[in-house]
Amino acid sequence: MKFNSTRVRRTIGAIGIVAAAALVVSGCSVTGASTASGEKGSGTGTINALFMKQAGYSEANIDEMITKFEAANPKIKVKPTFVAYEALHDKIVTSAPAGTYDVVHMDVIWPAEFASKGLITNVTKDFPASWKTKMLGGALSSAEYKGQYYGVPWGPSTKLFFFNKTMLAKVGATADDVKTWAGVLTVAKKLKAAGVVKYPLSWSWNQAEALICDYAVMLGSFGGSFTDSSGKLDVNNAAGVEALTWMKKTIDDGLTDPASLTFLEDDTDKSMASGKTAMELNWESTLRDQNDPKISKVVGQIAVSAPPAGPTGLNPGVNGSMALAIPSKSKHQAAAWKFIEFITSEAEQDKYAVSSMTNWKNSYTKTDITKTNPQVFAAAGVAYDSMISRPAVANYNSVSQILQVEIQNALLGKKTPQQAMDDAVKAANAAS
Amino acid sequence: MKRATRNSILIHIAAWVVAIVILAPFGWMVVASITPQRVLITTPLQWIPDSWDFSRYVTIFSGGSDGVGTTFRAAMGNSIVVAVGTVLISMVVGILGAYAFARLRFRFRRAVLILFLATYMLPQIALLIPLYLILNSLELLDTTTGLIFVDCALVIPFVLWILSNYFMTIPDELEEAARIDGTTRMGALFYVVLPAARPGIFAAIMFAFLLAWDEFMYALIFTSSDAAKTLPVAISEFAGRYTTDFGLVAAGGILAALPPIIVAIIFQRYVVSGMAAGAVKG
Amino acid sequence: MTVASAKQTTGSSPTPVKRRKRFDRQGRMAFWLLLPAGVAVFGVIIYPMFRTLLVSLFQVNSALATVTPFVGLGNYEHVLASPDFWASMGRTLYFTLVSTALELVLGLAVAGLLNAKLKARWLFRTIVVIPWALPTIVNAAMWKGIFNAQYGSLNALLSQLGIIKDYQVWLGDPTLALNMVIIADVWKTVPLVAFFLLAGLTSIPTELYEAAQLDRASWPRIFRSVVLPMLVPSISIVLVLRTVEAFKVFDIIYAMTRGGPINGTETVAYYAYQTAFSDQNFGVGSALSYIIVVVILALSAVYLRLLRRSDMSLL
The missing domain is CATH 3.40.190.10 (Periplasmic binding protein-like II)
Known part of the structure; x- marks a missing residue:
């Protein structure tokens, strides 16, 4: 037993030296992730989107939105993936170094963590100033960290x-x-x-x-x-x-x-x-x-x-709003942005008001929209006025x-x- | 004589008790899967429902709306591909390696075997992130191939262990006789050792299949879509999403458990002889 | 025993020179035969193992961290100083000891039954194999349903039998929940243990029993002086296997309780997972996984030493 464990240890030691040497030669970061950043891309190609399956928009809703988006943008294909809310955060984290996803669904409590750790892209300069006044404040906070925007709100919730x-x-x-x-x-x-x-x-x-x-x-x-x-x-x-x-x-x-x-x-x-x-x-x-x-x-x-x-x-x-963000290692950031713009648009959100509330203030004044889900619109309209936020800490x-x-x-x-x-x-x- | 009869009765009673303890939870899951939801949530619980409801199985087999059926069927296919692929590769690789451990004398033999077995002690979390990056650079994320790849690393040490122990119990004389007749070592392995090692091989197949079917953490992190998600992951999402529709979770669980249970029942009698001869002594 | 016979055959070569040559030839052949297995196993784990070891020496606060200060053993010190770690370690030890002990005792009993002269023995064996084959996640979902506080069948059974008056929240109290998880785990694993021990039992020569019975030895004595010593190798293997497995326990926790309530079921592997992936504290999470490895190695070594009475051919 003793004899063998020394052997084992020696072997492991030797392999360790080799591995460390290889690391020095290849010049990688400690995690092994490459240091190359993501790319804007040509605005075409296939984008992978990670959604939560649970409350809010159903899988069928999202599939419909994608079909419409692809019809309007024939050069972009969207591949959706759905995971349970409980698995969503860890999935975003584990997939971050590989840049697997181009769009991720994110909860209001995560922007501080993801933004400060560089997992998601700062989209402030693409974020139209008018949205800041046209969207509900509570929803906006699901994409904001320290005055910068890291995504687009996609449905306020409370x-x-x-x-x-x-x-x-x-x-x-x-x-x-x-x-x-x-x-x-x-x-x-x-x-x-x-x-x-x-x-x-x-x-x-x-x-x-x-x-x-x-x-x-x-x-x-x-x-x-x-x-x-x-x-x-x-x-x-x-x-x-x-x-x-x-x-x-x-x-x-x-x-x-x-x-x-x-x-x-x-x-x-x-x-x-x-x-x-x-x-x-x-x-x-x-x-x-x-x-x-x-x-x-x-x-x-x-x-x-x-x-x-x-x-x-x-x-x-x-405040339980959610947002869509672009992971920083994504290689199709331009196409991802187009897709996000499309499905967070007022027109699209209005169509699925039965599944999820919309983050556009305007929608709450349209009677043909509010009558699709009258009880919730009435109650939510009041509740969205004042929302309590959970701490925005990294x-x-x-x-x-x-x-x-x-x-x-x-x-x-x-x-x-x-x-x-x-x-x-x-x-x-x-x-x- | 009298004492023997009394013992036999006691043994039979004990066996009945064990069988009931085993079957009761499982049986309840079966009943729950075909009990209407409204009966399942009434208190006091009605053990035998007034009507049967097979709609959950219908949902799983033919339903497509909102993904329950589609995801489940895809996951079943993925699990079968991953388990069968892992078993095949592990068995081929394992038979070769086990033969070396059992029949050849070489330096560091024990050390190498212990090294293989020691990998079992590594928790999977210790490997997750680097493995994720490797799979990604090989474009094997969210593929069944990628899962087979990592599952083999879990299963092969077991196969090596069971098989090398079993091979050692096969008398050398059999092989020597064949080799005197001019057969090569490989020939002897295939024509002499393998046929004689059938119980050990079946035991190894069963172990490998159950291990691969049950693997959860790799599948949880390395797969995400219907393209590669396996049943344990699908069931855990299922159970998270339909927490109190226990019937649906039960129906999915039973279907997910069926393939390994069938495999286990078929191979079960070899397991005892397969391990009795070698593994457990080892 | 088996090793001895193998050694004799190789040792029977006529001259030392020839023997060495044969040894080399066999060594080369062994290399090629083991190469596929080696690549498949170590190809997958070696690099990640050292990557993780490396990460455990740095402060890595993000999956994409670019600034990663070297902290030496700082992460290990941090873990060892954390009360949460020791609490999860304590729970894991409790889980491991209780579940392994129960599995061993019950497994021995079931193995005895499997080996007994039963009518319809094939049926009994078929039934016993079911929990073993049931996937862990399904097992967890099943017991979660059984223990459900509002609709669970355990509550229904106990209250209809008049044992409890009010429905109990089986997974609502930290200690109780951990014990309930242990029940679920034991139910699933006893058959596996039983089959392992059965394999050991069947390899005990019947002459030994007969001799003992001729001596008019009582059953407890036969068990103690004949069966148990012969079973030591099987028991030691089962102990090591189950201890390792129990110490790494993750999936049943993930599916049944997710560590709650009040962290009452948070085992050390789950804690490591949380630290690494939910808190994005990869340095500390990696250190934690290495601490788990060390504890598992230590426990296995202790067991093997304690139980190493008979000659074991391969371990």
Whole structure:
């Protein structure tokens, strides 16, 4: 054994020297990625586009848009690839050195990371000044970092408040009673007492980004924000702790389904669709599921509104917009830009307003567009007015991880809300 | 005599218990895959539904809208190509190498074998990014060829190990006799050793197939489209997207599990003899 | 045993000179026979291995980093000083020890049953092989469905049997969730272990049992003094294989819990993946993967040493 392991070690050592030498000779960077940058390209050829498959535009929608784009630009072919949201970030990262994709779908929380690390192209000079006023502010932030643009917004998004009208009616409550979180609690208690539903509320409180989105809504309604003026996380202030305390109390009072801690948005969505939940926060597009008789037992019973207001009277939605960006190693950046221009255009976004909201302010005034999805347009119009953003920091992922863990610590009663938030702030500010 | 009967009864009862523990979760997945969604989400759960619903299988086999069916069928094809390709290459390469380990005396023999086996201890994450770049420069990203390439590196050490152990149990005399008759070493390998090593080879095939079919991390990072995505990746996306349509996930899971289960059932009896003779002693 | 016989044949060459020549010829042949396997395996892993080792010595904060300061062992120090790392290491050790121990004990029992004189033994073997063949991702999805807090069959079963009153959130508590993942993993892996051990069992000569039975030895004694010693090689291999595999566990975590809740199921391989790809901290992530390699090597060495009682031909 001993004899052999020395052998092995010696062999490995020898190969190591050879490898190191080869590295010096070839003059590569440490990661092995070539240092050559991407190219504009001729504006023709095949471009690879990476999309998220989930809420928002469906695969069928996107295929249709591509067909139209290819008809208008015969010299460009678009090859779409769809991955789950959970796999999207890592896919963009792993594919970055190879320049596999020419267009990537990006979440509002990533521009800081991708831009500061040089993964995506700065498109500020191609970005028309008029777009900055014609697009919704919340949507714009999904493509912006430090005043520069790294992509084009493609659908703003926020969490809205969904409630089951029929269930609420059983305890004599209406939409007016759930305009504030205090009202929501009162109605929830009545629903529980009347036995209409065992747990009136459910949330997406799995250890995932979904939890931060829900927390952001509560934080905003308690008048807080994630960071102080210097950009440091400070959720251990009064509002941050109160929001968390409020969340924890709904579990203790038996109003929130304890299964929420294993839920993503899809699970809360289906929990409501199966009639086990009376009220939830979720993305706009989920109304589609609630009214789909194939998966829903509550067709026609669900109403949607802007998030209820907190004690401060504020009711911001969480900014969940997405954008399309061009990876910096792409060799077809000109063609990619043409494609992005096309599918983010007002005309295209208007056509698919049932799937995803549009980022053009103008669309919200066109009655023929808003009537395709009236409930969501009404609620979203209000919610987009004020949105709370998650911190735009380059190490957002680790900050978010820390928050997820500490919030769950409080929700499961392992720490007091104050303690949890103190620890989160300490860990996050040490990491940055 | 009495004691023997009692023992036999106890053994049979134990076997029943084991069989139930194994079959219950799997059986529930089968039932769930043909239970209507509205029954699956009722509490208390109705174990045997009032009606059967085969629509999920229909969706998977013929559905095209929004990609569930298309993606699944493509992934099934990719998985078969990758698994079969990996098994073929690994077996050919493995048989040659195993013969060398079992029959030839050469310097560093043990060290080389240990080096092969030690590769098993490397976690795949340690290789991901550089491998991604290699595959990219060879234009093998998002191709089944690329996956076969990296999967072989995982499977070959196993094949080498199982086969070289088995080859060693085949008496040398058989081969010597053939070689006295003028057969070359390669001839002896093909006409004498291989036929005698059938159980070991079948065991190796089964191992290789299950390993290749089950591989997840490489496929997750190196593939992204229907051109090369394998079933484990497709199922994980599936499960992420239809979290509470357990029936659909179950139907997909069962179909994804069918090929390896069939292979395992066919080859299972050789595995015991294939490993009993050599591998496990090694 | 087998090696001994092979050695005898090669050793039977008449003169030392001729023997050496034959050795060289065999060496050359071995080289050519092993070349394809060597290329296929090491061609794929050598370069990435050293690239990753190299990266672990630098600060690499982006997949496209151009500025990568050399930090020596700084990344390793960073990892070893991080409480998150030690927590994930602890969880991984717990996962490894508990799942491997359960798999070994249950696997031994199932192997015994597989070897017993059963009616319809072929059917029993066919059933036992199913979990082994089930892909890990499917297994994870299946158990995730079974453990579901709202519709899961475990909740339904236990509450209909009157064992629990309220539906439990099986994956909602960090410790419980880790144990539930272990159950899923054990269910899938016991058959594999059982078949490995069965192979060892069947190679025990029946005369040994008969002799022991003639001595009127009790079953526990036969097990302890005949079966177990003969099984040591099989057990040691299973232990090493399972320990390595458990220590690298990634896919079942990815598919079942994604490390949650409260990082309760975040194993060290998942932590390394997160660090490298989600946080884009490639230097630290690479250091982490090398630390995993070192721990696996150390554990394997310890096992092999502890269990190295009988002569093993190849390991």
